[in-house]
Structures are given as structure tokens and as C-alpha cells.
Amino acid sequence: PSSKLPHVGTTIFTTIGQLAREHDAINLSQGFPNFDPDPALLELVSEAFKKSHNQYAPMQGVLSLREAISEKIERLHGRYYHPESEITVTAGATQAIFTTIAAFVRQNDEVIVIEPAFDCYEPAISLFGGKIVPLPLEGNDFKMNWSAFKSAISPKTKMVIINTPHNPTGTIWSESDMLQLQEILRDTNIILLSDEVYEHIVFDGKAHESASKYPDLATRSFICCSFGKTFHATGWKVGYCAAPKSLMLEFQKVHQFNVFSVNHAMQVALAEYLKDPQHYVNLGAFYQEKRDSFLTAIKDSRFKMIPSGGTYFQLLEYSDITDEKDTAFAEHLIKEHQLASIPVSVFCTGPYDKKFLRFCFAKTDAVLEKASEILNSI
Numbered sequence: 532p533s534s535k536l537p538h539v540g541t542t543i544f545t546t547i548g549q550l551a552r553e554h555d556a557i558n559l560s561q562g563f564p565n566f567d568p569d570p571a572l573l574e575l576v577s578e579a580f581k582k583s584h585n586q587y588a589p590m591q592g593v594l595s596l597r598e599a600i601s602e603k604i605e606r607l608h609g610r611y612y613h614p615e616s617e618i619t620v621t622a623g624a625t626q627a628i629f630t631t632i633a634a635f636v637r638q639n640d641e642v643i644v645i646e647p648a649f650d651c652y653e654p655a656i657s658l659f660g661g662k663i664v665p666l667p668l669e670g671n672d673f674k675m676n677w678s679a680f681k682s683a684i685s686p687k688t689k690m691v692i693i694n695t696p697h698n699p700t701g702t703i704w705s706e707s708d709m710l711q712l713q714e715i716l717r718d719t720n721i722i723l724l725s726d727e728v729y730e731h732i733v734f735d736g737k738a739h740e741s742a743s744k745y746p747d748l749a750t751r752s753f754i755c756c757s758f759g760k761t762f763h764a765t766g767w768k769v770g771y772c773a774a775p776k777s778l779m780l781e782f783q784k785v786h787q788f789n790v791f792s793v794n795h796a797m798q799v800a801l802a803e804y805l806k807d808p809q810h811y812v813n814l815g816a817f818y819q820e821k822r823d824s825f826l827t828a829i830k831d832s833r834f835k836m837i838p839s840g841g842t843y844f845q846l847l848e849y850s851d852i853t854d855e856k857d858t859a860f861a862e863h864l865i866k867e868h869q870l871a872s873i874p875v876s877v878f879c880t881g882p883y884d885k886k887f888l889r890f891c892f893a894k895t896d897a898v899l900e901k902a903s904e905i906l907n908s909i
């Protein structure tokens with residue numbers, strides 16, 4: 532049979548992960564912490580299993596978890612999402628993103644994607660016959676060009692996907708970015724898919740700018756978030772999305788036949804744990820310390836760096852070392868230096884010749900020290 536996704540191969544996270552294992556490399560490629568969640572959360576999970584939450588959860592998610600999510604968003608961003616009709620718990624943010632695209636994108640609809648972009652957006656858009664309209668971030672500091680964005684909008688634009696804090700560049704959008712976005716989308720019917728999975732990992736005293744904070748964005752937005760990133764539990768695959776009722780209704784039409792519902796016991800535990808803001812408000816400071824010690828350790832290396840503004844990723848620029856394409860250089864680092872990273876070109880559908888690799892610093896100090904030694908030796 533002919534492929535529905537002829538241009539799609541295996542995701543970089545699987546291929547690089549495998550190569551890293553084959554070469555026994557230190558793995559700073561796929562974004563996940565190499566340490567465990569808070570023991571208090573693990574205890575809540577084991578209690579939840581014992582209390583026999585072992586059958587299907589409600590389709591939209593456990594109500595107490597949706598209530599805790601609603602309270603959190605309202606406290607942080609000032610917008611109320613009704614727990615009964617405006618929040619869905621998903622199998623990770625990736626499912627929330629996929630389901631949003633599935634629910635709205637039709638044949639020949641255009642979807643504006645700001646590149647580099649996380650690799651799950653494009654295949655989902657293509658699968659439903661949508662056309663990706665890539666908009667490149669500019670310069671080595673990956674700045675948004677708002678007039679180019681405005682020109683990219685056409686009568687066929689169905690959706691715009693944004694991501695702040697941004698994977699892979701570690702840039703964050705300011706209030707002024709959000710206001711410009713709001714202004715450009717005003718008086719359109721464009722849906723905004725806002726990937727906010729790194730919402731709590733923002734550095735240097737800045738604030739996360741959620742689309743939910745901007746009334747004219749919020750009414751058109753799906754806010755997609757991840758407990759994996761926030762609670763060091765990427766393997767649990769639990770996330771959520773929030774959207775106004777009429778949009779969420781369409782989302783749930785797909786969600787119910789896609790996954791139906793998500794891991795029940797995990798949701799019960801997360802509902803309890805999420806109630807205490809202390810469990811996530813210090814995450815930025817926690818990762819900022821890791822960013823800083825990593826960058827200090829490699830400051831005399833031949834890599835160039837602009838400190839990450841958010842996420843647990845740091846880009847390193849290597850043009851002083853080699854002219855090689857990033858995919859070749861990433862492979863070289865794994866095979867010859869036993870250090871794995873992600874080449875940034877894999878996050879682009881269009882031509883891309885910048886020289887950046889992405890390193891995940893959600894790792895213990897010992898691992899970051901070893902990685903730094905390698906980077907200093909190159």
C-alpha cells in the first residue's frame with residue numbers, strides 16, 4: 532500500500548538514542564531527566580494503585596485533576612477554564628497536539644509552523660492533508676520576524692502553532708511577542724495551538740507568557756502542557772490541554788476514539804500533588820543552576836553559546852570547529868567522542884545550514900561534568 536507519510540522516517544529521538552547506546556555515549560540528546568520524581572509523588576502513585584484506581588478513568592480525565600489544573604492556570608495566568616468542559620487530560624502533550632490537529636485540520640488547510648520546530652507537528656499536519664507553512668526564526672539568536680509572520684497568513688490559514696519556552700532553541704517569547712501575535716490574529720478565525728510544555732522552566736527572573744493570559748488569544752487557543760517535564764516523569768506520558776468549551780468539544784470528539792482516557796492511578800496521584808504550587812514554582816531555579824554550571828564548565832571550549840532562556844535545552848554553535856553539516860557533526864560526536872546531542876536541522880522542513888547542536892541539561896551534575904570535559908576537549 533502507498534504510504535500516507537512517504538517523507539517521514541524514524542524520529543531523531545529514536546535513531547540518535549540507539550546510536551548513543553551502541554557507542555556507549557553520554558546521552559544529552561532526547562530531552563528527559565536522568566533522575567527520578569519527588570519520592571512524595573511516587574508515594575502518592577503507589578497509594579493510588581493500592582486504592583484500586585485500576586479501571587478506566589473518565590474520558591476527559593479525573594475530575595479532581597482537572598480542577599487542580601483549572602486552579603493552577605487561573606492562579607498563574609488569570610483565566611478560568613471550566614474543569615467540566617474546558618480541560619482534557621491527555622497521554623502526554625504530544626497526544627494533545629496530535630488530537631488538536633486531527634480535530635481541525637482539513638485537506639489543503641494551511642498551518643503556520645515557526646521553525647526550527649519540535650518534530651511531531653509536521654507529520655500530524657500532513658497526515659490530515661494540511662499544508663505546513665514554515666516560518667524561520669532569524670539569526671543566531673532565533674528572533675521572530677513578525678512582519679514575515681503577518682505575510683505568511685492567507686485565507687487558507689487554519690492554525691498557527693507556537694511554542695514558548697521553545698524547543699529546540701531555548702528562546703522564550705516576551706509580552707510584546709504575545710501582543711503582536713494577538714494583534715495579527717485579531718478578526719481571524721485562526722486556531723492557535725500553543726505548546727507550553729516547558730511553562731515552568733523559565734530563567735533569569737522572566738515570566739512564562741501563556742496564550743491563556745491574553746484574552747483574544749485564549750478564545751482561539753489550545754494550551755498544551757506536560758506533567759512529564761514539570762515533575763521529572765516523561766515516561767508517565769500524562770499531560771493536558773485547555774481550551775474554550777466549543778473548541779474542547781471538537782477535541783474530545785477525537786480524543787474519545789483515539790485514547791478514550793489516560794492512566795487512572797497516575798491522574799489521581801497528580802491531582803493531589805498539583806495542589807501544592809511549591810511542587811513546580813521552583814523548577815526554573817532548579818534548572819537554571821544546571822544551565823549555569825554547564826555553561827561555566829564549557830566557557831573556554833570552542834563552542835559558542837547564548838544562554839538558554841527556558842526549557843532544559845542549550846544550543847551550542849560549532850562553526851569555529853568544523854564546516855560539517857550538523858547531522859554529520861552530531862554523528863561524529865557520538866562515534867568519536869561518545870557524546871550524543873540533537874542536530875537542529877532535523878527540526879526544519881525547509882533549507883537550513885546553521886551550525887547548532889542541542890544538548891539536554893536535565894542531568895545529574897556528574898553526567899554534566901563528564902559531558903563538559905568532552906566538549907572542552909573538542
Ligand code: GLN
Binds near residue numbers: 544563698
Ligand atoms: N521532547 C523531547 C525532546 O525534545 C522528546 C520527546 C520524544 O522523543 N518524542 O527531546
